[in-house]
Amino acid sequence: MEMLSGGEMIARALEDEGVEYIFGYPGGAVLHIYDALFKTSKIPHVLVRHEQAATHAADGYARATGKPGVVLVTSGPGATNAVTGIATAYMDSIPMVVLSGQVASHLIGEDAFQETDMVGISRPIVKHSFMVREPEEIPATIKKAFHIAASGRPGPVVIDIPKDATRPDAKFEYHYPDAVKIRSYAPAQRGHTGQIKKAARLLLSAKRPVIYAGGGVVQGEASGLLTELARELNYPVTNTLMGLGAYPGTDRQFLGMLGMHGLYEANMAMHHSDVILAVGARFDDRVTNTVSKFCPGAKIIHIDIDPTSISKTVNADIPIVGPVQSVLADLTEQVRQLRKKDTELPDPGALARWWQQIDEWRGDHGLWTGRRYGESDRIMPQQVIESLYRVTGGDAYITSDVGQHQMFAAQYYRFDQPRRWINSGGLGTMGFGLPAAMGAKLAFPDKEVACVTGEGSIQMNIQELSTCTQYKLPVKIINLRNNYLGMVKQWQDMQYEGRYAMSTYEDSLPDFTRLMEAYGHVGMQVTDLADLDTKMEEAFAMKDKLVFLDVFIDPMEHVYPMHVAPNGAMKDMWLSKNERT
Amino acid sequence: MRRIISILMENEPGALSRVVGLFSQRGYNIETLNVAPTDDATLSRLTLTTVGDDRIIEQITKQLNKLVDVVKVVDLTEGAHIERDMMLIKVRANGGAQRDEVKRTTDIFRGQIVDVGPNVYTIQLTGTGEKLDSFVAAMAEAEILEVVRSGIAGISRGEKVLRL
Ligand SMILES: Cc1ncc(C[n+]2csc(CCOP(=O)(O)OP(=O)(O)O)c2C)c(N)n1
Numbered sequence: 169m170e171m172l173s174g175g176e177m178i179a180r181a182l183e184d185e186g187v188e189y190i191f192g193y194p195g196g197a198v199l200h201i202y203d204a205l206f207k208t209s210k211i212p213h214v215l216v217r218h219e220q221a222a223t224h225a226a227d228g229y230a231r232a233t234g235k236p237g238v239v240l241v242t243s244g245p246g247a248t249n250a251v252t253g254i255a256t257a258y259m260d261s262i263p264m265v266v267l268s269g270q271v272a273s274h275l276i277g278e279d280a281f282q283e284t285d286m287v288g289i290s291r292p293i294v295k296h297s298f299m300v301r302e303p304e305e306i307p308a309t310i311k312k313a314f315h316i317a318a319s320g321r322p323g324p325v326v327i328d329i330p331k332d333a334t335r336p337d338a339k340f341e342y343h344y345p346d347a348v349k350i351r352s353y354a355p356a357q358r359g360h361t362g363q364i365k366k367a368a369r370l371l372l373s374a375k376r377p378v379i380y381a382g383g384g385v386v387q388g389e390a391s392g393l394l395t396e397l398a399r400e401l402n403y404p405v406t407n408t409l410m411g412l413g414a415y416p417g418t419d420r421q422f423l424g425m426l427g428m429h430g431l432y433e434a435n436m437a438m439h440h441s442d443v444i445l446a447v448g449a450r451f452d453d454r455v456t457n458t459v460s461k462f463c464p465g466a467k468i469i470h471i472d473i474d475p476t477s478i479s480k481t482v483n484a485d486i487p488i489v490g491p492v493q494s495v496l497a498d499l500t501e502q503v504r505q506l507r508k509k510d511t512e513l514p515d516p517g518a519l520a521r522w523w524q525q526i527d528e529w530r531g532d533h534g535l536w537t538g539r540r541y542g543e544s545d546r547i548m549p550q551q552v553i554e555s556l557y558r559v560t561g562g563d564a565y566i567t568s569d570v571g572q573h574q575m576f577a578a579q580y581y582r583f584d585q586p587r588r589w590i591n592s593g594g595l596g597t598m599g600f601g602l603p604a605a606m607g608a609k610l611a612f613p614d615k616e617v618a619c620v621t622g623e624g625s626i627q628m629n630i631q632e633l634s635t636c637t638q639y640k641l642p643v644k645i646i647n648l649r650n651n652y653l654g655m656v657k658q659w660q661d662m663q664y665e666g667r668y669a670m671s672t673y674e675d676s677l678p679d680f681t682r683l684m685e686a687y688g689h690v691g692m693q694v695t696d697l698a699d700l701d702t703k704m705e706e707a708f709a710m711k712d713k714l715v716f717l718d719v720f721i722d723p724m725e726h727v728y729p730m731h732v733a734p735n736g737a738m739k740d741m742w743l744s745k746n747e748r749t
Numbered sequence: 750m751r752r753i754i755s756i757l758m759e760n761e762p763g764a765l766s767r768v769v770g771l772f773s774q775r776g777y778n779i780e781t782l783n784v785a786p787t788d789d790a791t792l793s794r795l796t797l798t799t800v801g802d803d804r805i806i807e808q809i810t811k812q813l814n815k816l817v818d819v820v821k822v823v824d825l826t827e828g829a830h831i832e833r834d835m836m837l838i839k840v841r842a843n844g845g846a847q848r849d850e851v852k853r854t855t856d857i858f859r860g861q862i863v864d865v866g867p868n869v870y871t872i873q874l875t876g877t878g879e880k881l882d883s884f885v886a887a888m889a890e891a892e893i894l895e896v897v898r899s900g901i902a903g904i905s906r907g908e909k910v911l912r913l
Pocket residue numbers: 569570571572573574596597598599621622623624625626648650652653654655656
């Protein structure tokens with residue numbers, strides 16, 4: 169058997185695990201590991217410019233591919249810098265393995281240089297964490313970490329590694345286990361058959377059904393099955409912010425996103441439904457609006473891998489715990505059997521009336537068919553997303569930051585495939601977009617990757633422009649330039665009589681074009697609508713260049729619809745500055 | 750409603766902090782907490798009491814089950830069970846009358862005086878939380894110097910067991 173040091177075991181175990189990229193940043197506590205990687209590893213390492221970006225890049229890679237992202241950071245500030253990215257991944261259930269260096273074991277607890285209790289700090293934002301005690305544990309610990317991160321409801325796992333466990337002069341027998349068994353960890357493998365049968369009956373008895381699908385469908389690779397079931401039944405589908413792409417965005421049965429900035433027809437259909445099939449979604453407060461007023465007439469079937477997501481905020485009438493893929497397969501089978509016996513299921517008349525109602529809603533206020541957006545002589549943000557959609561043929565990986573631009577992207581880019589829409593939904597982390605785009609681009613170098621952002625967000629991880637230079641990552645950055653922290657301004661317009669407390673910075677923004685040039689990238693400004701498409705095309709035509717498109721939009725535009733809060737129901741929405749339902 | 754939740758978990762460093770952290774992080778309260786290794790040294794048994802409506806208790810048990818270190822969770826209050834809290838209480842006992850009174854009350858509650866000093870008695874008492882509360886109330890006349898309780902430990906009645 170081969171004898172390896174702790175550091176070498178880490179390098180080797182990551183290879184044995186099939187890791188494609190490591191995103192990281194070196195420092196004292198991980199230098200043995202870096203040296204081992206340097207000497208032995210074939211895995212490319214991406215040196216970011218801030219550890220937060222390492223976690224977001226690994227996260228973007230994970231969201232684009234479905235495989236765990238891998239991060240390596242040093243102890244103390246390296247580890248704490250990674251915290252925001254770990255929390256981001258945790259909130260959106262993204263598989264990630266974070267290796268953090270720790271001071272040598274004999275120094276732990278002594279407030280040693282760059283010591284921080286990483287296991288403690290990260291505890292509430294990880295799926296699990298490990299502290300390596302003996303170097304011999306390293307291979308099995310890494311195996312367990314990947315297993316936990318990627319199975320069940322995925323999430324980030326931290327492995328904290330004291331420096332002495334990686335020293336080069338102590339060698340150990342290396343064996344990487346093929347599989348692990350953790351007696352206290354057994355995510356559900358199948359849904360309960362009895363519950364699935366009940367669900368099939370309820371689903372087919374519906375007169376006003378809606379399928380409400382979330383990020384779990386994307387993560388659980390169940391988009392195909394979901395689409396099949398929805399098409400077979402001709403039921404309308406709405407996706408959460410995290411679920412966009414789980415059902416084809418251009419399909420007639422797709423109602424668009426639901427929730428706080430959801431589409432009118434999606435929120436109306438939810439509110440008036442009699443049966444909701446919730447799949448891999450968690451009734452988040454940004455979806456439900458006031459829980460006590462949520463969809464008063466609806467019976468709820470809720471499929472989720474995580475039992476804690478079920479009946480947490482909204483009670484499920486038929487809970488089904490299991491992987492969405494296997495449960496949807498079983499449910500479809502049950503539905504088919506019931507329909508063989510009774511071809512009038514579901515009631516065709518009722519369904520036709522329901523579609524007629526939905527089409528009316530669409531015609532009245534639908535973003536794509538009915539009402540458009542405000543008009544001015546400025547470029548409207550929605551037009552930028554529509555242009556992006558046209559120029560990329562709807563086929564790009566779109567990452568975003570957090571704010572109005574994120575909501576416009578979610579509403580107007582119509583995702584036909586899962587994993588194409590990459591955003592921080594749960595934590596809402598500004599600064600996510602650019603590093604996430606780097607991860608997606610590394611995963612799919614031949615695909616277009618664009619980051620839709622705002623001047624506020626992009627500056628939270630703008631240092632990564634340098635990483636893009638180093639690794640030649642020609643992502644496109646589409647800046648919806650409104651010269652405000654736009655989403656904050658929108659709330660201040662709506663709730664604080666337009667007092668813009670700390671949401672402006674117009675005088676101090678950099679000249680982004682020159683900034684891009686300083687990094688060796690290309691910057692372009694768009695101020696006229698007439699130039700929008702041409703400039704957009706020009707940007708994407710520069711295949712091997714990072715291009716930053718600074719699009720000056722109407723700064724006064726708000727994101728609509730917007731749920732009326734507090735005390736509003738799903739159906740209560742602002743449709744424009746002076747119209748509400 | 751008060752619930753007694755019993756957990757079998759890996760006897761690993763960090764496991765306890767995950768359980769306790771879960772409660773503070775999600776705003777659940779812990780009234781009592783008792784934890785020690787079991788006959789199988791790789792496992793710890795943790796028993797805690799908490800209050801909450803059915804929805805909260807359901808969330809608590811699900812969230813506990815989700816922790817990777819937790820092997821099994823049971824809500825003992827769902828069935829017949831035995832609960833025991835152990836108290837050591839030190840009271841001032843000066844002069845014959847007071848010493849007699851303390852001793853009598855201790856006997857009534859079936860406690861034991863486990864340490865005697867010229868001016869103090871230390872009493873050991875085991876029972877339900879309620880019984881210990883009543884004892885403390887009954888001692889109101891005496892001067893209580895120190896109270897220490899183990900927190901509730903519990904087990905189901907009959908054949909039902911919490912094991913691997
Ligand atoms: C790290 C972080 N800090 C603060 C916020 C609160 N926040 C949400 S949206 C927003 C404004 C974003 O401005 P910008 O990136 O320019 O996008 P816009 O809304 O103008 O499109 C802020 C400050 C956040 N989501 N994340």
